[in-house]
Amino acid sequence: MPLLWAIRDIVGLTGTKFGCGVSQCGACSVLIDGTLTKSCSMPVSYAFGKEIFTIEGSSPNLEFLREAWNEGNVPQCGYCQSGQLIAATSLLDATENPTDKDIDAAMSSNICRCGTYTRIKKAIHKAVALKNESI
Template identity: 85%
Template sequence: MDINLSINGKLHAVQVQEDMPLLWVIRDIIGLTGTKFGCGVSQCGACSVLIDGKLTKSCGIPVSDAIEKDIFTIEGNSENLEFLRQAWTDGNVPQCGYCQSGQLIAATSLLDLIEKPTDKDIDEAMSANICRCGTYTRIKKGIHTAVKLKNETK
């Protein structure tokens, strides 16, 4: 079917099966490859995107559920994501980098919801995202750093 998708503020007209998971529409049809495939069963978070601001595993929802909604991916820009990127850079967080798109989107969602998350908030919010390289210590620190950077600019 013909579907219009709004990704990072840009409209994309695509012709796809309505049950195709959003992940594959984004990656294979539209060609935005920053959102990653990791498991296909909503277990690892590599495919995380925001849909109308809500954290979503894009491998787990059909594209038809994203029609007329705002989709936000790692290629997008938001205030919290920018602070997180800076914090990820300051803390030299990534190793292979593959899961970090999803980690950054999940962290963006966390900061959108909670201005100053505690370690426990981070544990809860970020445990849906697997990092096989094991950068959790740095991700946690990175989220705290992003909060600090944001407060410093206020």
């Protein structure tokens, strides 16, 4: 069983989405022990004993990103946004002040059919600003 279905159907956390099912879209992104992972193609057995962080979780970087996402009205249809937020959380966990190039590289495996990429990039910069203001 892919981890995605264990998260959604057994645990009941439905924020993580099924998009392509073949590791191409990023809708199913989660963090496994802090590593960005596409849960649709990860066997659930791989996750035993590991920390799984989903969009239902909370971390300082995810909270700054949520605030920036809301301020910037980032989502359009919204379907991909939980995966986008998890990928952005992974980026901010690894990089304090990402450049546009860093953001493009980190977010390149998360597809948005509505084309919200410009708003996503702006919101990531805003989240960094919010974080820096809070220090």
